[in-house]
Amino acid sequence: xxxxxxxxxxxxxxxxxxxxxxxxxxxxxxxxxxxxxxxxxxxxxxxxxxxxxxxxxxxxxxxxxxxxxxxxxxxxx
Amino acid sequence: xxxxxxxxxxxxxxxxxxxxxxxxxxxxxxxxxxxxxxxxxxxxxxxxxxxxxxxxxxxxxxxxxxxxxxxxxxxxxxxxxxxxxxxxxxxxxxxxxxxxxxxxxxxxxxxxxxxxxxxxxxxxxxxxxxxxxxxxxxxxxxxxxxxxxxxxxxxxxxxxxxxxxxxxxxxxxxxxxxxxxxxxxxxxxxxxxxxxxxxxxxxxxxxxxxxxxxxxxxxxxxxxxxxxxxxxxxxxxxxxxxxxxxxxxxxxxxxxxxxxxxxxxxxxxxxxxxxxxxxxxxxxxxxxxxxxxxxxxxxxxxxxxxxxxxxxxxxxxxxxxxxxxxxxxxxxxxxxxxxxxxxxxxxxxxxxxxxxxxxxxxxxxxx
Numbered sequence: 001x002x003x004x005x006x007x008x009x010x011x012x013x014x015x016x017x018x019x020x021x022x023x024x025x026x027x028x029x030x031x032x033x034x035x036x037x038x039x040x041x042x043x044x045x046x047x048x049x050x051x052x053x054x055x056x057x058x059x060x061x062x063x064x065x066x067x068x069x070x071x072x073x074x075x076x077x
Numbered sequence: 078x079x080x081x082x083x084x085x086x087x088x089x090x091x092x093x094x095x096x097x098x099x100x101x102x103x104x105x106x107x108x109x110x111x112x113x114x115x116x117x118x119x120x121x122x123x124x125x126x127x128x129x130x131x132x133x134x135x136x137x138x139x140x141x142x143x144x145x146x147x148x149x150x151x152x153x154x155x156x157x158x159x160x161x162x163x164x165x166x167x168x169x170x171x172x173x174x175x176x177x178x179x180x181x182x183x184x185x186x187x188x189x190x191x192x193x194x195x196x197x198x199x200x201x202x203x204x205x206x207x208x209x210x211x212x213x214x215x216x217x218x219x220x221x222x223x224x225x226x227x228x229x230x231x232x233x234x235x236x237x238x239x240x241x242x243x244x245x246x247x248x249x250x251x252x253x254x255x256x257x258x259x260x261x262x263x264x265x266x267x268x269x270x271x272x273x274x275x276x277x278x279x280x281x282x283x284x285x286x287x288x289x290x291x292x293x294x295x296x297x298x299x300x301x302x303x304x305x306x307x308x309x310x311x312x313x314x315x316x317x318x319x320x321x322x323x324x325x326x327x328x329x330x331x332x333x334x335x336x337x338x339x340x341x342x343x344x345x346x347x348x349x350x351x352x353x354x355x356x357x358x359x360x361x362x363x364x365x366x367x368x369x370x371x372x373x374x375x376x377x378x379x380x381x382x383x384x385x386x387x388x389x390x391x392x393x394x395x396x397x398x399x400x401x402x403x404x405x406x407x408x409x410x411x412x413x414x415x416x417x418x419x420x421x422x423x424x425x426x427x428x429x430x431x432x433x434x435x436x437x438x439x440x441x442x443x444x
Contacts, residue, residue, distance in 0.1 A: 006309070008300055009227050010260060013367075013385050018305065040388040044416055046254045050311040055249065055298075057316060069311065071300070073254035074222035074229050076262035077111045077199035077272070 006069040014041035029059045047072045081123050094288035101287045104128035106179050107197035108155045110272030111221045113145035118280040120163040130175040131155040142269035181329055184210040195219045201253045202337040208246040212321045221279040226268050228275035231298040232282050244296045247319035253337040257411040264406045344414045346427035348439050361396040365413050366404050403429035
């Protein structure tokens, strides 16, 4: 049982990776707790979550092999 | 019509689409990295009326990516240089210029004259103002943003045959991101071709919306990474309450600069104050930029602890002196100063306002 996590933009400065596989977590809140322990800088970063390419605004139940993307805001033009 | 022949002979396009382009009115806010390529293709494709809003002048550091301008334009207003150069490309179209920053006092009046708005701005405050105006006036907004090697594009406030709802930037970020946590291109850098690609995608989406060809990125955000050549598309859902002002009066009274955290902060120290302290006190000064970021300075001595390694190196920040943090423009250092205040309670910690860029500018002024 695992999850696929994708990091975008300035978040990769913190994680140094675009993509990781994590153990399974039952919902997005517990996943985020895990990621913030793994990558401390994430606690202070801003991003929106997408689960299987759908933006989610609240805690969401996860399933085996779900793909979760962390999308930070971009301001440059 | 001869000049548009190559697109008119496209079966899906035809003369009908060309007429739609010639009758359309598109406003582009920000004639910078994203705006330049979009403007070039709008003029070339025959968008009948193009509005350009920008308050900047052409600078030498723009020419690396803002391909509408050349060395003869240095120092000119961007709107003037853009109008002149686009006029040479296509003299049959009308170009309106607005030498101003878009704010909530002028946005409604300007945007009311156009069918579609293209977001080529470089800050969150203007992005929220454009977003909210387009929601209130019910105009499609073609969003684009870039950083380093990545960019995003999307279409807001557009209903299509496959989508019976409309979303906007507030459905992606309900409240404005904190500018000091999210670097700009001035701060973090940008590969020159990247806004070229994203701005061209914005132009493509705009032309698709006007002509009704294909499927615009309505209710979607497309991310592009130039290093890995990867595209990633996500779907937006409509939020119940997304915070857009309820009407135009409410919008005009909204304090966007407060809402978007664009104001100054107690954890910052001005360059002039910093200079005084350098003469009178022993300071611990830390550069939190990543290795290789320029310029370096020999004006004062400092340690280097890159922000990316902040948490591993927290004990190097412990000191009895005043701790001054700096970076390129003062955004990242303010973020670090605030983190350190939490992590090292009791220490006096300041971020150098304007960063090393402002320090260097100040030196030049004094000479």
